Amino acid sequence: MNQSIMIVDDEPAIRESLQGLFEDEMYRVSTAPSGEEAVARFRKQSVDCVLLDIWMPGIDGLETMLRLHQMDPSLPIIIMSGHATIDTAVRATRQGAFDFVEKPLSSDKLLILVRNALEKRKLQRENSDLKQNIQQQSRHELLGNSPIIASVRTLIQQVAITETPVLILGEHGTGKAVAARMLHLQSQRKASPFVELNLASIPENQLDSELFGHEKGAFPGALHAQHGRFESAHGGTLFFDEMGDMSLSTQAKVLRAMHERRIQRLGNPNRIPANVRIIGATSFEPEKMLKNGQLREDFYYRLNVITLQIPTLRERMEDLPLLIETLASEQANQLGGEAICFDAQAIERMQRYGWPGNIRELRNYIERCHILHAGQCIQADGMPPLDMSIPTPIQEKKPAPSPHALQHTFSDARENFERQYLLHHLNKNEWNISHTAAEIGMERSQLHRKIKSFSLIQPEKQP
16 A cells, blocks of 8 residues: 655645645645644544644644654654744754755655655564564463473464364463464464453453444444454454353353354344354363353363363473563563563572462563663562562472371362462452452452452451
């Protein structure tokens, strides 16, 4: 598509002359007679470059430039003036103008300036895309060289090329969404949409509309028709994160959609094609959800054709140095400054920590370190604190557990750990749900459900 230019000048002859000049060079050209109209048009349809007169009725060129840059900071703007002074030119460039030209305008000079401005914008976008790709590397790939994570990647490769539904299990922050995206990107559907839906964040009374869409007037407040996530993902992949938050009735509707590859919008009797691959994920144990009546058996068995178990960070501590290096580079690209590093003692200390929030908690910790120590190699005694009271995979030798303790199932042991872990952080934050959820990398709604499922009770405050 041809690049676009907006010409903003209160003189019609100049607008018409410049429009003809740039249309002859195959640019798409729009015009505006005032700063106010230029801002209004840009809000509806952005452009690649703006030629802007500095002296106009209403808001002047400098104020117009400020408002345009608030919407697009990298937009190249060339200021034009018939009453230029050195001070005006300096002020314009300091405030973000790409260049400043005097009237009467030279066609050749303007064409060169616009060409240079557009080339610079193109390079900025390419650089931004490159940084974003680096930043998202760890978000779109399960990084690590440990055997356990390598086996997960191998299974993803084998399963991705099929059309089979997949169930992904793992603790919060382990990378279930990353695994889902890897399945999509390695599948035959990779050129079609990947649509993610975090069910924990959607109120139950809005979920059917969010999934299947609705027609105008389908319910109070439905002021216009809306596509659902199934329609948006047509031909691609639909990922349900925390599928246990889906009601039993909605599970039945999703199951029907999986069988028929068609859905029905709310308020519309017709059925619409919806060819999607379903991937579900949960941090809970499906067997317990079945037992507690949170999960339909037919829905579970249809989804659980292939199960991916994502390991915790505690189970692959040998990957920690690589993860730290990657996340440190990501933060440097995102926040600016040189990447941080850690000395051997600091990394050893981090390997003795339990990382209950897994990769998400590690990413947050690296971000905190970058903000406080950008460009530095952090030593153990200068590290931001870690809560070393949390159980860790590498600890000093302790007495072996009693035979009675070992009679419990793994499920019981993990449940007991979760209960103690949540109590520890809730008490630490004086049962402030928002602070606790942010600290451990968990959604507030998810924390509320955990508190309820474990029957945790806030201790009474001492008078």
